[in-house]
Amino acid sequence: DIQMTQSPSTLSASVGDRVTITCRASQSISSWLAWYQRKPGKAPKLLIYKASSLESGVPSRFSGSGSGTEFTLTISSLQPDDFATYYCQQYHSYPLTFGGGTKVEIK
Amino acid sequence: EVQLVESGGGLVQPGGSLRLSCAASGFTFNTYWMTWVRQAPGKGLEWVANMKHDGSETHCVDSVKGRFTISRDNAKNSLYLQMNSLRAEDTAVYYCAKDAGNYRYFDYWGQGTLVTVSS
Numbered sequence: 001d002i003q004m005t006q007s008p009s010t011l012s013a014s015v016g017d018r019v020t021i022t023c024r025a026s027q028s029i030s031s032w033l034a035w036y037q038r039k040p041g042k043a044p045k046l047l048i049y050k051a052s053s054l055e056s057g058v059p060s061r062f063s064g065s066g067s068g069t070e071f072t073l074t075i076s077s078l079q080p081d082d083f084a085t086y087y088c089q090q091y092h093s094y095p096l097t098f099g100g101g102t103k104v105e106i107k
Numbered sequence: 108e109v110q111l112v113e114s115g116g117g118l119v120q121p122g123g124s125l126r127l128s129c130a131a132s133g134f135t136f137n138t139y140w141m142t143w144v145r146q147a148p149g150k151g152l153e154w155v156a157n158m159k160h161d162g163s164e165t166h167c168v169d170s171v172k173g174r175f176t177i178s179r180d181n182a183k184n185s186l187y188l189q190m191n192s193l194r195a196e197d198t199a200v201y202y203c204a205k206d207a208g209n210y211r212y213f214d215y216w217g218q219g220t221l222v223t224v225s226s
Contacts, residue, residue, distance in 0.1 A: 034212035043216035091211040
């Protein structure tokens with residue numbers, strides 16, 4: 001199984017900050033990686049697919065990069081609506097696996 | 108508008124069974140893979156199982172093999188998860204998700220249904 005490791009697990013930041021979340025795969029997954037945003041009581045929301053492609057309707061302050069085993073999700077200027085938990089997911093091979101999540105908190 | 112509405116969750120004793128349903132609308136259900144994902148209390152997301160659009164192919168995580176069965180009824184635009192021999196560690200919110208075309212990531216999710224396995 002491909003293990004996905006996210007860091008940090010918690011991140012404290014202020015509105016306007018640039019935020020970077022890292023996701024590492026235990027083996028190469030090429031660019032088969034997605035990022036999701038999860039808020040309490042709400043369904044997860046797709047942000048990024050194929051490592052760097054922005055899902056339609058997602059603000060351009062979100063961006064993804066990386067390939068192989070190391071990936072990043074960047075929020076260029078954190079907005080109040082962005083305080084949430086973020087998950088990466090590999091879809092290179094079964095079983096599909098998620099990272100443990102990164103909670104972005106208000107500083 | 109794509110909508111996924113899960114139902115069927117509840118409290119069940121260890122060893123018991125439960126059948127989850129997901130009613131889909133707003134897209135051509137019979138052309139997409141569909142997936143179940145769960146989130147245990149205080150834990151992250153875990154992929155559970157998926158099924159090809161025509162039902163000809165399924166996959167699931169090892170921890171549910173032999174206990175959970177995914178199925179679908181394309182005439183009813185519905186996805187199901189039959190869960191048998193339930194364990195405490197199956198306690199989670201179960202989400203139905205729509206796969207994004209030819210790839211196994213998920214562009215729409217339901218709100219989830221809570222399954223609690225406890226005596």
